[in-house]
Amino acid sequence: MSRWIEPVTLEGRHVRLVPLKREHQDALANAAADGELWKLWYTSVPSPDTIAAWMDTALAMRDSAGAQPFTIIDAKTGDVVGSTRYMNVEAAHRRLEIGSTWYAKRVQRTAINTEAKLLLLSHAFDTLKTIAVEFRTHFMNRQSRAAIARLGAKEDGILRNHQIGRDGIYRDTVVFSIIESEWPAVRANLLAKLEFRPESRLD
Template sequence: MSWVNEVRVLGNAYAELVPMEQKHFEELYLAANDARIFAFMPYKGDSPEAFRFMFDKTITLKQKGQRCPFVVFDKKTAMVAGTTSLIDFDASNHRIEVGATWLHPNYWGSGLNEACKLLLFTYCFETLKVVRLQLKTDENNQRSRKAIGKVGARFEGVLRHDMIRSDGTKRNSAYFSIIDDEWPAVKEHLKKRLS
């Protein structure tokens, strides 16, 4: 287990983040059953084979200590809404990325994303003591870029040909970050949005 993967269940009044395990496959597959989720993702998960590949890869990265994936439960509906992860972590430089996040479209704009980000950001800044937390998305994914801005992250720029998608095309990624000095204000911003 890595420095990051020691985390257990994180929860608040709106969301519960449970470390992903094999037993979550079916519920996550049902939540992923909408092609809109994967329109801008570097991978596809909207077929049984593609989702199985994506899920198994995530579990393998978790076992190697390279990713800390969570299943997102919406407390209002008591349903699995999607997933999010802590990725690209570097303990020596105290930095981490919150990414590989997707929610079923029924939860878009519901406040669930903000609830999850408050849990993850609090864990990263207050338990792991990171100094930099980053998020990224496809430069053309305006919905995601807007959502990242709403949680208080600052736009840094676009990295060209940052990723190769599963179909072989190149993706430019828009990068955002929050640094430790900004965290108290971001935390209050998120709490106000949720209240």
């Protein structure tokens, strides 16, 4: 049975997204250590102790649910700086979510993140012909919510008591989406951010 989302490398000036592989594990652990991202209680960033299980889950989602996880690489330095994935894939309805995204602290809110989103959305809308792309985040993760809104995504609503966190605390999930008709404006917005502020931190 053919996959809707085939493994693909997406490459721009600032970032390269490559299919996640086992050999990326140590480099990803080092990236997560920049800022000790796993200590943020409302995120699911792997720690040195959980990176192997995180990798198992990501690759299992790829094999059984049609997801496509990526390793994020700084195109200028070659450093691994994070991970993201296409997930919650509904091929029959041409919908997917861009999620499980995290970056080393040093590259957060830089052109790397902006261009990564541009590459992922371009492939989703222009190649896969999706009709909608979702983004989901913890209600308490205000930084993530603001970043998703800056992309041009619209807030669809809040899924209350949506998940049980690793600490047993219930998670309310905020759902955003970009639909097919909105993609041209979102693309123009992302391209403008990269053109006018290509190296600095992006708002």
